[in-house]
Each structure stands twice: as structure tokens, then as C-alpha cells.
Amino acid sequence: MLIITKRVQSAVQRLVGGSKRANLLSPSSSCGFFVTLGCAPASIKAHGASRTQGPEPRRCPSIYSHQESCWPLLASYSSARACQNSSCQEMADHEVAGKIILDEVEETLKKLLLDVAEFIEKNPLPSEAETSAVLLPDELKKAPLELRFAGGWVRDKLLGTPSHDIDVAINKMTGEQFGERLKEYLDVPGNAERYGLGDAKKKAGSLTKIEKNPEASKNLETVTTKILGLDVDFVNLRKETYTEESRNPVVEFGTPEEDALRRDATINALFYNITTGQLEDLTGRGLSDMKNKIIRTPLEPYTTFKDDPLRVLRLIRFASRLGYEIDAETKKFMGNEDIRKFFLAKITKERVWTEFEKMLKGPDPRRALSIIHELDLYRTIFIDPANPKLYEPDTKNWAEAYNTWHDLLDDGNELASTLVKSKDECFLSWFLASMIPWADAPEPTPLKSGKIPPPLATQVAVAAFKPPNHVLNVLTPSIAHLLAIREIKDRREKARDSLGMAIRRWGASWRSQVIFAMLYEIYTEPGKKADILAHYSEFMAHITSLGILDAHLFKPLVDGTALAKALNAKPGPWMKAALDVVMAWQLRNPDITDPAAAIEEVKLSDVVDTSTLAPPAKKQKKGQS
Structure with a gap:
């Protein structure tokens, strides 16, 4: 079931109004409204590209997880990429699911996390022990602990694409705090075994804290671990406030709506609330954008990209991976000169490579390069930030x-x-x-x-x-x-x-x-x-x-030591050129395995003057004169 807040109720009404595939919008509780959306097959909208960029690729929604790349070559590449292919066409017509259906492992993880939440509620730590750099507002201190699966996992789940990475958003604890309590819970004798975590391959791994780095537009501290074979990140719901005096935001605990609006795209701002079992579209556009294959920012694009310019690359990656269109207004600001300057000033090269590598390993690298080309982003990405005038590459052709x-x-x-x-x-x-x-x-x-x-x-x-x-x-x-x-x-x-x-x-x-x-x-x-x-x-x-x-892998018929011995010569720098003579002879005579003729070829060459070389003197045995 999907929950949409009252603030976006009108947007939802506009979305489903007059649609025969949408049930009537009906109030359900004081906290929001529920609506079930049926999704018709969405046509693939042609991507507008200039003549210079050539014809738009045939494309279809990704039928691979983001770990897949350049599939088992090359006939598979062709069949997987062509939308005329029956299996691919079936994916192109695949409807976005209206609800989340967990598999067995995900159900186990959900149960574990809910049990940990209950454990935390029943065994609160003294307030002085709950230290955090992020201030918890008074109104949240008495609120129940809520957990949500967030972002890309929700999107991929709705598309029917397996995902082994799950972000867990927490309403009133930091990721580190929750991770420590998770560890405490699993250390209780018998608890780990309840979830099949007694097996060393499935047990929860150690917690890894990923520090925030505001200077690089990484404003959120996360804790990551491996549970049941899944990569799980824990992070608190947050809001970010920017001031005129600082380009780095003040990060605070936020509401689910505030957190959703700060994400890079509406399709990545969906939540699956494991506490209530509800699918939440708090921007009011996430599901409709998935249905219509559109990528747009939750807030106005300039603000979204200014907060973290790396989002420009992320949206290109999602467009190329999913076969979605980038909203025209969003696209306009991706090539904005201010955003370009923020990108060059704030984003670390490691973060750029992470996104770019995923584009090139995704299902449609050409689409990613064509968007970079179309938006004139080559000079933003393929440049030495410290020496931008080193050379001006020509991208015309x-x-x-x-x-x-x-x-x-x-x-x-x-x-x-x-x-x-x-x-x-x-x-x-x-x-x-x-x-x-x-x-x-x-x-x-x-x-x-x-x-x-x-x-x-x-x-x-x-x-x-x-x-x-x-x-x-x-x-x-x-x-x-x-x-x-x-x-x-x-x-x-x-x-x-x-x-x-x-x-x-x-x-x-x-x-x-x-x-x-x-x-x-x-x-x-x-x-x-x-x-x-x-x-x-x-x-x-x-x-x-x-x-x-x-x-390049061929081995010479004779190695350097044997060659030197055959030539009655001392080993030395000459051997490389001599072995090249041997290899060239081998290449001319692929059916001959006796090296004798190859050695004669070396003797006749000018790579070694054997007349001036003598074998090394033999060591005398003790007692010999």
C-alpha cells in the first residue's frame, strides 16, 4: 500500500484524476491518504538528440542488477539490448508494481530489524550515553522508533530487479547508534540463531562507519554492514539547511518528507516503511515518474545540484541504466555554469570515478556518453580541475x-x-x-x-x-x-x-x-x-x-639460460634481442618445435657477437689445483 501525505494529496488527485486505472483517492487515517495506483504499460519516449549525436539507441529497461556489466559477450549483448527481442519487449511492457513483495531473506532482515527496534524501545540507554553530533529534536524523543527501506532498493524492487544493497533510514537514531544496538542485540545468546545468523556466511559483519565530508558534498554519516548476504547501510532521516555564510549545510534529524525532498531523484525518494508495511511516495511524484519513465529532482533542480553536484552524474547513470528520460527542466540545470563550477570545486575524483565506472558497466554506456555530450558536460568531467586550460578537446565528431x-x-x-x-x-x-x-x-x-x-x-x-x-x-x-x-x-x-x-x-x-x-x-x-x-x-x-x-602470450622455444649455453655466451642484456629473434623464427615456423634452427638464426643475427664472449669459468672443486 502507498502512503501519500496530505501536503501532496492535491498532486496525487491531479495525477489520478480521470484515470480509469486508478482507484478513488480515499482518506484512511489522520497521518495521510492511501491510494493504489495501477500502472499501464508505458511507451518508450524517443530521446531527443541532435543530428551530430546520431540516432538514438534502441533501449529497454535494465533487466540486470547494477552489478551486471557488458553481459556474456557478444551475442548476448545484442539480444539483451534490442527491444525487438521478445524477452526484452516483455520487460519494456512490464508494469511498475504497486506494492513491495519481500523475498525470504528480506523478510528475515525485516523481522530482525523490527525485533532490534523493539529491543531498543524496551532497553533504552541513559540519555547521556546517546551522544551524537546530530541533535535530536524534543518532539522525536518520545516518538516511536520507525525504520524504512529507502532509495534505490525500493525503486529496483518495484521494477522487479534484484538488489543486494539496502539503505535503512531511521527516524530518531543515527546509523551508528542503531548499528551498535543491533550488535548488542545479536550478542545476546540465542538471538543470532533465530535469524539463521549462526552460519558464518550469513552472520552480521562488523560495522563500518563512513564519515561525512561536507567539503566534498558528502553530508551524511553512514554505518554499513553485511547481514544475510545483503549490504545494509544505516542512516538517520535528515534535513539540510544552508546559510549564506557557509556552503556546507547544517545537518539535522528530519521528517520522512524532508529526507525524501533532499534526495537526488523522485524515483529514488520512495520508502518502504517496515514498521507499518506501507510503500511511501512522499514527494508525490515518485511512482508516477516511474510509471512514465521520467527522472526529475524532488526540489527545483538548481538547489538539488548545488547541494551535491555529483547528482548530475547520478541522474545520467539512472537514465542510461533504466532507459528513462530526464525531465527537461532538470536537464537544463545539469549543464548550468554555476553547477559546473560547484562540481569542479567540491566533488572528489574518487566519487566521480565511482559514478562514471557504473555508467560504463551499465546496460547502455552509449546513452550515458550521449547525454554527457548533449549537455556539454565533457568539459566538466574530462578535465584537470587544477589546470582547466591544459587542452580543449574537440567533441564535435x-x-x-x-x-x-x-x-x-x-x-x-x-x-x-x-x-x-x-x-x-x-x-x-x-x-x-x-x-x-x-x-x-x-x-x-x-x-x-x-x-x-x-x-x-x-x-x-x-x-x-x-x-x-x-x-x-x-x-x-x-x-x-x-x-x-x-x-x-x-x-x-x-x-x-x-x-x-x-x-x-x-x-x-x-x-x-x-x-x-x-x-x-x-x-x-x-x-x-x-x-x-x-x-x-x-x-x-x-x-x-x-x-x-x-x-603476446607465446613462450620462446628456448629460454635465456639455455640460449646462452647453446651460444657459449655469458647471460646479459643481449638476451632480450636474441629471444626476439627466436620468437620471430617461431612465428615464421609455427609447426617446428626443435629450437636448433632458431638458435642458428640467432648466431647469424647481429644481436650478439659470440666471438667476443666466453662461457663463465667453471668453479674448481676443493683440493683441485
Whole structure:
């Protein structure tokens, strides 16, 4: 059942007025009104995009949890993304549920939390022990303890999407206070076993306190733990008051309505009150926006984004994940210059990366990039905040790159299936697509030491969102080998040894580097896209036919020690070049396993002058003269 406060009653009446699918609005209690909403299948509204950004992707509501990414490739990618697919069409027509139905684990968690609440009410701590940086108003001190499942879990539950993350909002205790009492309750002999928590895999984990950081627009302190295999966060309902003198808010205990209005989107402001069993839409728009596939802010957008500019990225992520439209008024302020300045000044690079990574691992990375492009947010996200004029990337043809890559993946194209072999490679390919406008940046100035710093693309990625090293270790060689990949592809190189040795030079991420080179060419010469794709298809097909897709993993027929012994030479720096000669010979002679001819090849090369080298002297045994 849904509870809507009197303050939003009129909005609900407007919403359901005249609708044959809505029951009559009826008063139920002094605290609010109840209404049951039946939801008709919502049509997918076409996303307005400029011609530059290309055709809007076919999209359907996410049928994956947020942990899923770039599904088991690549035929699955195609079938899961195309809304003509029967299973996907069924999801597109799926109605938003009108009530919350808990599974067995969630029911157990609910019972546990309600029992803890009862335990707290019956065993209150002395007031002096209930210390908190957040002041509890007098009117709440005598109120009953209420618990609500909040935010994304409620949204996903209504969409029929599994979620293993649950936020528990508490009306009169901080998350830390409730977490400590939960721990106290479970320490009572026999209590943990009542909920199946005797099993080490299901028992409640330790409490982790996540401190607030107002300077980074993280204004709420939370406590997180793992219970019954679920990640559970405890936090108090809050309101935030801003003053002219400070950009950081005063955080206080708030009402459920105040808490809902401070959230990033109406669809994320829904509550499931486990104390009453009611579904609560306290903004008056959450359920209707879900029904109509709309993302909007509960308050006017400028205030919402000013309070926490990271919400700009969060809304893009939800739009791309769910296939929803961002409300026009909300969208207008996402690209607002003031909000851009707040974003650059307040948001930490780690928080930016968390959101951006989720976009690229979500069901529709192209949609996320297209919204960033449409709202001119590239210069907000892909920038060094400390050096904004380092380079001005040109995004004019960027859409040609990410649209092409989407289409290749979406069609289950053979080229794409050769270039991408895992979910992580799929994610990395989208990251590289996002960095294409930085490929044209000038080479960095050498340091005084003579050392060449990383490419500007790598430098700005670190400054903007600090991706992990395994991501940077793909971006950097993609820039470094860009020209080499294009050159060997353009000359239609056929020799197995030349191609194999090039792959070994490019390293383990060479296929990702080829993706970057291909998308860069399309970005720079979009009119030649068909020819570019044909040439790269031919290039990869030839490499496949030669059996050298994994050339970077090939082992030499002879190792360095054995080679030095065969050459009667001392081990030394020459060995690397000599082993390359061995490997090139192997690539020319894939059916021969005897290394003798390869060793002769080394002798005939100029990588080692064996006439000047002698084997190391043998150590004499004791007693020998």
C-alpha cells in the first residue's frame, strides 16, 4: 500500500484524476491518504538528440542488477539490448508494481530489524550515553522508533530487479547508534540463531562507519554492514539547511518528507516503511515518474545540484541504466555554469570515478556518453580541475566514435566479437571510447630529468577521476601505439612474424588498443567510416587466420639460460634481442618445435657477437689445483 501525505494529496488527485486505472483517492487515517495506483504499460519516449549525436539507441529497461556489466559477450549483448527481442519487449511492457513483495531473506532482515527496534524501545540507554553530533529534536524523543527501506532498493524492487544493497533510514537514531544496538542485540545468546545468523556466511559483519565530508558534498554519516548476504547501510532521516555564510549545510534529524525532498531523484525518494508495511511516495511524484519513465529532482533542480553536484552524474547513470528520460527542466540545470563550477570545486575524483565506472558497466554506456555530450558536460568531467586550460578537446565528431562502437556491439559484429572477449574488456572499450577526444592532445613536455611523462590523456584521467591502474595501463599504450597500429594496418602487413612481433610489443591489451585506433580514425574521418571498418575487419580477420591473437602470450622455444649455453655466451642484456629473434623464427615456423634452427638464426643475427664472449669459468672443486 502507498502512503501519500496530505501536503501532496492535491498532486496525487491531479495525477489520478480521470484515470480509469486508478482507484478513488480515499482518506484512511489522520497521518495521510492511501491510494493504489495501477500502472499501464508505458511507451518508450524517443530521446531527443541532435543530428551530430546520431540516432538514438534502441533501449529497454535494465533487466540486470547494477552489478551486471557488458553481459556474456557478444551475442548476448545484442539480444539483451534490442527491444525487438521478445524477452526484452516483455520487460519494456512490464508494469511498475504497486506494492513491495519481500523475498525470504528480506523478510528475515525485516523481522530482525523490527525485533532490534523493539529491543531498543524496551532497553533504552541513559540519555547521556546517546551522544551524537546530530541533535535530536524534543518532539522525536518520545516518538516511536520507525525504520524504512529507502532509495534505490525500493525503486529496483518495484521494477522487479534484484538488489543486494539496502539503505535503512531511521527516524530518531543515527546509523551508528542503531548499528551498535543491533550488535548488542545479536550478542545476546540465542538471538543470532533465530535469524539463521549462526552460519558464518550469513552472520552480521562488523560495522563500518563512513564519515561525512561536507567539503566534498558528502553530508551524511553512514554505518554499513553485511547481514544475510545483503549490504545494509544505516542512516538517520535528515534535513539540510544552508546559510549564506557557509556552503556546507547544517545537518539535522528530519521528517520522512524532508529526507525524501533532499534526495537526488523522485524515483529514488520512495520508502518502504517496515514498521507499518506501507510503500511511501512522499514527494508525490515518485511512482508516477516511474510509471512514465521520467527522472526529475524532488526540489527545483538548481538547489538539488548545488547541494551535491555529483547528482548530475547520478541522474545520467539512472537514465542510461533504466532507459528513462530526464525531465527537461532538470536537464537544463545539469549543464548550468554555476553547477559546473560547484562540481569542479567540491566533488572528489574518487566519487566521480565511482559514478562514471557504473555508467560504463551499465546496460547502455552509449546513452550515458550521449547525454554527457548533449549537455556539454565533457568539459566538466574530462578535465584537470587544477589546470582547466591544459587542452580543449574537440567533441564535435565524438558521437561518431561511440555510436559506431555501440552499433558494432549491438549487432554482434564479428569484428567486435574478435576485439572484446570479456566483460572487463567491454568496460575498458567504453572507457577508451570516452577518451577519444583527448587522443589529439599534444605530446607532453619532457621532464628536466629527460623522462617522458604519460600522455595528456592519461594525466587528465588521473586528475579528473583517478581510475585504477589497470585502466590507465590500457589508456597509456593506446595513445602510445596509436600511429603504429594504424601504420601496420594501412600497409596491409601479411607476414606472420611482423604482425606477431608487433602484437608482442603492444602487449596484453593490444586488442583494446586496436579499438582505440579504430574509433579514433572514425572520429577524425567520419565520412570514411565504412572503409575504416572494412580495413579493420580485414586486419583482424587476417590476424585470426594466422592464429596469433594470443601472440603476446607465446613462450620462446628456448629460454635465456639455455640460449646462452647453446651460444657459449655469458647471460646479459643481449638476451632480450636474441629471444626476439627466436620468437620471430617461431612465428615464421609455427609447426617446428626443435629450437636448433632458431638458435642458428640467432648466431647469424647481429644481436650478439659470440666471438667476443666466453662461457663463465667453471668453479674448481676443493683440493683441485
